[in-house]
Amino acid sequence: MSKFWTSKHACLRFSSLVLGFSVAILQADTDPQPEYSSPVAANYPKDVYWGDTHLHTRNSADAYSLGNLNLTPTDAYRFARGQAITAHNGMQVQLRRPLDFLVVSDHAEYLGGYYRFDVADPLVVETAAGNQWKEFEDQGDPIARIGTFTASMQEPEKFYPFPEKVRKLIWEDVAETADDNNRPGVFTAFTGYEWTSMISGNNLHRVVLYKDGAEKAAQIPPFSGQDSLDPRDLWQALAHYEEATGGSVMAIAHNGNISNGMMFSDTSVDGEAINADYAKLRSRWEPVYEVTQVKGDGESHPTLSPDDEFADFENWDRDNIGRTEDKQDAMLKHEYARSALKLGLRHEQELGVNPFKFGLIGSTDGHNSVSTTEEDNFFGKFPDSQPGKKRLDNQMAGVLWQNWRIVASGYAAAWARENTREALFEAFKRREVYATTGSRIQVRFFGGWNYQASDIDRPSYLDIAYSGGVPMGGDLLQAPENKAPSFMVVAAKDPDGANLDRVQIIKGWLQQDGVLREKVYDVVWSGERSPDPETGKLPAVGNTVDVETATYLNSIGSTDLAVVWTDPDFDAGERAFYYARVLEIPKPRWTTYDAVYFNLELSEEIPKVIQDRAYTSPVWYTP
Numbered sequence: 001m002s003k004f005w006t007s008k009h010a011c012l013r014f015s016s017l018v019l020g021f022s023v024a025i026l027q028a029d030t031d032p033q034p035e036y037s038s039p040v041a042a043n044y045p046k047d048v049y050w051g052d053t054h055l056h057t058r059n060s061a062d063a064y065s066l067g068n069l070n071l072t073p074t075d076a077y078r079f080a081r082g083q084a085i086t087a088h089n090g091m092q093v094q095l096r097r098p099l100d101f102l103v104v105s106d107h108a109e110y111l112g113g114y115y116r117f118d119v120a121d122p123l124v125v126e127t128a129a130g131n132q133w134k135e136f137e138d139q140g141d142p143i144a145r146i147g148t149f150t151a152s153m154q155e156p157e158k159f160y161p162f163p164e165k166v167r168k169l170i171w172e173d174v175a176e177t178a179d180d181n182n183r184p185g186v187f188t189a190f191t192g193y194e195w196t197s198m199i200s201g202n203n204l205h206r207v208v209l210y211k212d213g214a215e216k217a218a219q220i221p222p223f224s225g226q227d228s229l230d231p232r233d234l235w236q237a238l239a240h241y242e243e244a245t246g247g248s249v250m251a252i253a254h255n256g257n258i259s260n261g262m263m264f265s266d267t268s269v270d271g272e273a274i275n276a277d278y279a280k281l282r283s284r285w286e287p288v289y290e291v292t293q294v295k296g297d298g299e300s301h302p303t304l305s306p307d308d309e310f311a312d313f314e315n316w317d318r319d320n321i322g323r324t325e326d327k328q329d330a331m332l333k334h335e336y337a338r339s340a341l342k343l344g345l346r347h348e349q350e351l352g353v354n355p356f357k358f359g360l361i362g363s364t365d366g367h368n369s370v371s372t373t374e375e376d377n378f379f380g381k382f383p384d385s386q387p388g389k390k391r392l393d394n395q396m397a398g399v400l401w402q403n404w405r406i407v408a409s410g411y412a413a414a415w416a417r418e419n420t421r422e423a424l425f426e427a428f429k430r431r432e433v434y435a436t437t438g439s440r441i442q443v444r445f446f447g448g449w450n451y452q453a454s455d456i457d458r459p460s461y462l463d464i465a466y467s468g469g470v471p472m473g474g475d476l477l478q479a480p481e482n483k484a485p486s487f488m489v490v491a492a493k494d495p496d497g498a499n500l501d502r503v504q505i506i507k508g509w510l511q512q513d514g515v516l517r518e519k520v521y522d523v524v525w526s527g528e529r530s531p532d533p534e535t536g537k538l539p540a541v542g543n544t545v546d547v548e549t550a551t552y553l554n555s556i557g558s559t560d561l562a563v564v565w566t567d568p569d570f571d572a573g574e575r576a577f578y579y580a581r582v583l584e585i586p587k588p589r590w591t592t593y594d595a596v597y598f599n600l601e602l603s604e605e606i607p608k609v610i611q612d613r614a615y616t617s618p619v620w621y622t623p
Helices: 002-006 008-019 022-030 061-065 073-080 113-118 128-138 142-152 164-181 231-245 276-285 329-334 337-351 421-429 453-457 461-467 590-598
Strands: 047-055 101-104 188-195 206-210 249-254 288-293 359-362 411-416 433-436 442-448 469-471 486-492 500-510 516-525 560-566 576-584 613-616 619-621
Touching: 047 073, 047 188, 047 206, 047 249, 047 288, 061 113, 061 142, 073 101, 073 164, 101 164, 113 128, 113 142, 128 142, 164 188, 188 421, 206 231, 231 249, 231 276, 249 421, 276 337, 288 337, 288 433, 329 337, 337 500, 337 516, 337 576, 359 613, 411 421, 442 461, 442 576, 442 613, 442 619, 453 461, 453 486, 453 560, 461 469, 461 486, 486 500, 486 516, 486 576, 500 560, 516 560
Parallel strands: 047 101, 101 188, 249 288, 288 359, 359 433
Antiparallel strands: 047 411, 188 206, 206 249, 359 411, 411 433, 433 613, 442 469, 442 486, 486 560, 500 516, 500 576, 576 613, 576 619
């Protein structure tokens, strides 16, 4: 198709046919010429697509138990496509800008079971689990049912999973619903679920994402935490699925910040040091990591990065997901993405494989079926945390955490050739994806050996970027002699959002003496600011937020920022990674919008202002 529209001679061929000049047709066919507009035929991805890979509906046992009684996967897909639905608080809710893709990732454990039990579906009622839940009701303790879900994530052997035939029938319905809502080229509805492992209250959850439709995906029901709490067994199950069906699947971990050191540990869950086989499996099955979502941002932490003035963004660092053990500083380096990327360099040096070689995405982990990420339209995590006069001083059903701590985050952004399951899945596999904390900041990031400062001013900068280097998620190998890598970064503001403050490049590396290091470089910024000559720090961009009215002005900052930056501290013998962080100017946090809308007073501990941001997937350098 592209050849017809871009070839000068193909157009001539059509004109000659109309005029009857057969000789011209023969010449065009026998004497082919090069394409006139060759960049049009370039095979690199030209569009970014926005989505959420982590959303729950009433099919999740926890979502249903905490109030999501009536919003289905179909409702979630409809909302993501831009249609209006009625939320649990009675409000009509609709996205100003629809999503491009969505993964409904309901928990595999008792998938769809709580709702089906309450409507007396014999498929569930007549199981051993159903009989146990009926006993709870007969004893006057219907909420005890939620305990079978949470406890099964920690001690699955003590509870009754659904029989295989029940799980398969429910899973077929899930996969077929995704197919029914998939619109290739317009909106991508992925099939997925969440594997829910919570060893000793520590979060090891993974979202499982399928490239395939129901014809393949529905053949094998989800592998759940009731089957095993060990990620290695999950990876083995994913391998079995691909071998049995010819399909493709991946796992996406999230919330290392509430794993109490288990997410990126130096040991497997049985306490054994991770080895090359473990590293190969994790690298194979987990190409991306969900770095930001409602339960906190997981890029870095002030304790780990004391010289990074922006490392304190929306940190959750008190305990684990089960609230069973307080956080210790020694756990942090095994919880945050930047630290894990650094640890991965050392593992690669020792094992030959990097187990933590992942790209970065964001998603929501919303449990109320509506995917909202922006500060001025945030609808919470559970129905109990939806907009209302009480949500800022409420506990989520008294069992989790203060609502005001929830983060309006985040997006998964994918550079892909088209909006289809196949193209987006491949973008995730090659890690040409990035995370934002709720804004639609657009960012490109490339690494190469010969980029020039003037390249970003050329209209054909993408041709130069792809032909002369690798995009985010890629690898730079042995450095040419006396060459340091250069990085091209081009960022543009969210068209409906805040201007940009600055672009930073974060470098992590393994010194030849075995010490892991990191450094944050301000590489391009808005305004006429200059770094402090003593500290090297760039002054703050300013702040136009009026908290009394929950407004701000784009009178500071820039609409776009671009630069080619060369690493001034490069050592060709040291393993390293680089990724870009793009910061917006300050704007009101969702809590401030709530305070103004509902005429509330915010306590001093509640944040009122936020600087949303984007994190690209890294580019790795390997000697």
